[in-house]
Amino acid sequence: MPHEMTRRRAILAAGAAAYTAACNRRPAPGREPLVSILKADYGSGLFDAVRRLLVEHKIPLKGRRVVLKPNLVEYDESTAINTSPKLVLAVMEACRSLGAAAVTIAEGPGHRRPTWDLAEAAGYFAEIPEFEKTFVDLNLDEIKEVKLPRPAPELETLWLPQTVLACDLLLSLPKMKTHHWVGATLGMKNLFGLVPGQVYGWPKNILHWAGIHECIVAINSAVPNMFTIVDGIEGMEGNGPIQGRRKHAGVIVGGADRVAVDATACRVMGIDPRRIRYLRMAQDAGQTEEQNVRQVGEPVHAVRTDFDLIPEFRHLRLARA
Secondary structure, three states: OOHHHHHHHHHHHHHHHHHHHOOOOOOOOOOOOEEEEEOOOOEEEEEEHHHHHHHHOOOOOOOOEEEEEEEEOOOOOOOOOOOOHHHHHHHHHHHHHHHOOOEEEEEEEOOOOHHHHHHHHOOOHHHHHHEEEEEEEOOOEEEEEEEEEEEEEOOEEEEHHHHHOOOOEEEEEOOOEOOOOEEEEOOOOOHHHHHOOHOOOOOHHHHHHHHHHHHHHHHHHHOOOOEEEEEEEEEEHHHHHOOOOEEEEEEEEEEEOOHHHHHHHHHHEEEEEOOHEEEEEEHHOOHHHHHHEEEEOOOHHOOOOOOOHHHHHHHEOOOOO
């Protein structure tokens, strides 16, 4: 057994090194990824803010099939676990106004099996007209096995829902939250909800046993066409992603480069993205946001709202300039 554990650690280390080497490329001058930070609330101006964001990033939506992937996990009215249905509705309407051929909302929660009950508790039926006609439960969708472009050491292929594989653009709509295993959960971690429970179980522990950081990067490699809009209007701090406390940050963070978006959102939360392992594995390690990202809208320092961290992750705190 000790020999097997040593061998397994060696394989995982080799896999992590391979990820870093594969992603260790600086963007060419003038081609730095664009990330926007916009002040926002859940009021009537949210549609305009989202539409402006999509237009500014020149996202081609006309005639395209779009899937919106919110973060639906559990429901507790005293805190902010799930992506607000108000943001999901604003994104849906913005996509339609820009000519999208079809807009579907899709999610595969990792905890609750009755997904429709969870969506109702979280306010999706009340807020989104004809929600039942636009929603797909990815835990029960038709599936196809795909080979991962960047496999995790113990995950070379992945069963994925046809709804996601057939779309032209996936819009990841995560909640801005801390996470008790990886430090922060944002756009990249949100893709765990694509993995069908009918294959990987609840709460999809296979992905954790195979290495949660490695699996985050591996799953993201299977979804090339993605745009991220982080719901940071009301987030979660402390013992996230379920048992933490509501935290108002008053922003949405968006962009096509998922690593740059997550890194920027971390900075808004007062977290150093260079200390988040899956981000180190997926980007040019050691490079700062200012060197790699063209950030527009509100500057990070103007909207930074330090999220409380559990003791195990207090070393992630981003130093004040």
